[in-house]
Amino acid sequence: MRHAFPLLALALGLSICGLAFAEDTSAPLPVKHVQWSFEGPFGTYDRGALQRGFQVYKEVCSACHSLNLVAFHALAAPGGPGFTEAQAKAIAAGYKIPAEPNDKGEIFDANGNRLTRPGILADHFPPPFPNEEAARAANGGALPPDLSLIVKAREGGPDYVYSILTGFSHKPPTGFKVQDGKYYNPYFAGRNISMPPPLAAGSVSFADGTRSSVAQEAHDVVTYLSWASEPTLEERHRTGFEVMAFLVLLAGLLFLAYRKVWKDEH
């Protein structure tokens, strides 16, 4: 017999009330929802977007933001931007890496400058500033965060990063105080952000001829940074599909075995 459970109904009622919440007008706006190629169980990174996004990172973001965890060899690895090994080598060689001590044990030249060498595939992207203090000094006291994991480190993930990058066009509401040296961005907690608007139409001229609107640049660099955060996503999705196919088959066979063994017992 199924009773109407009175206590159950009361508890359920209380939990439903939990869904209606007070609006907080000073809170950041909800993020914009973008269709990403890497969403869903079969998602993959859009190669074109990854390569264009790399260009945006290299020509714009990397002036202030490091990408410490990403190695140059990853640019040519499967599931990544799809550069050839030769292209990745050329990209690496375009960066100056602090050199190891030479055979005299020196790391500075005669003028006291740090010796450097061209990057190789095993190197990681070099940071734009030698240390946190230098980064803050160059950015009005604010520290530009490392971008290696930025997409996974923010609530809202790629949608959030996209919203920040495209959120500078909003005018602050009347009465809203934008602090000195800061910029209005309604998607940022507190809405005062230290980062100046990084992207403008035409900030980069894409090698593949794609028109470089702010939305396009933001979309591509967020794709690139999503890959930087989760470089094994494509392998994970592919393996996951195979594992699921196997498990469903296994579960089916086990179900048949279960039915057969128990046929006469209940």
Next chain:
Amino acid sequence: MAGHSTYVPAFGFTRWLDKRLPILRLTHDTMTTYPTPRNLNIWYTFGGILTFCLGVQIVTGVVLAMHYVPNADLAFNSVENIMRDVNYGWLIRYMHANGASMFFLAVYIHMFRGLYYGSYKEPREVLWILGVLIYLLMMATAFFGYVLPWGQMSFWGATVITSLFSALDQLIPHLGSAITSWLWGGFAVGDATLNRFFSLHYLLPFAIAGVVGLHIWALHVPGNNNPLGIDVKGPQDTVPFHPYYTVKDAFYLSLFVILFAGFVFFAPNFFGNPDNYTPANPLVTPTDIVPEWYLLPFYAMLRSVPQKLIGVLVLVGALVTLFFVPWLDTSKVRSCRFRPLMKQLFWVLALDCVMLGYVGSQGADAALNLGGMQLPLVWLARLGTAYYYGFFWVLLPLIGRIEKTKALPESIAKSVLGATGERT
């Protein structure tokens, strides 16, 4: 198990071994012929599932420890190295991280199943107590493990939880702070803390495995409880564990693994907190410090009390309460199937725990909007905590005395196989 062994060694070598180390006899008696009630349902497959979870955590954990570096300057990047450069490192780490959540999901189902069918009652008190001990060890292990990636939530979670001991200062001045710095190995959570937490995180799972052995031993002496909660009266009520329950456990385990794999491959960060992908920074406190989901109900209880020491005691008391359940329940009837009142109160408890978990996940000063009236969530937490304690310490002893239980079936066999109790 109790009773006599039916093991007959078939070969010369096994006869020889049986006289010296009867390990094959033990395996045969506990995993093959062990008489199991024939009416165990899906909720009884979680014991096997939990053993699987422990195995997965130990195997993946041992491999992770080969690559992980327990050093405050290197830990975060060593985890990222596992994710990026170690072969299948992403798979092993995501299995381990999601495996912890799956382990707790399974253990909560297992515990609520025990509560529902009265599996803690005489003669299974020790079995239940060992289970509570495993649960506490699991929480300690999970807490230590969550600290190891050394992200923001690792660091601040460790700070919050270890600082709970400082509440003892209110009892004896300096006692709590002394214990806290002793736990930290310094004057703040730091390198020393990380190292000892790693050591303990590696140690405790083996302690869990040991207590699991005792738990299974304590299960096999009285034998399984069952959904009817009545005793096994003879061989017609049972089936041998193998093949009946090996195949049933295997089937439901495969369904569980499908769920597990769904998270690992398609939503690996579902249970995680984004802040833990930011390296630990003692100078920046996250806006909300939240523990992992499986600790949230207790976190809500802790925060429901404004006085720190009492809050800690409420939290500890909620866990210690579980040890007393076998003696708090005064009913002669085990299963909720025959306890109409207990059944309702049980489901309210289950919802209560979910509600406490929800409150624990929200900010400390969050409020509900009830038709324009603001109800601070902390009041829900207080209500929930009161019900939790009230359920175990007041209702459980009381309803056993006043409840009118339904008639129990004559035997398991008759209930399953029909009036004759014979196989057809």
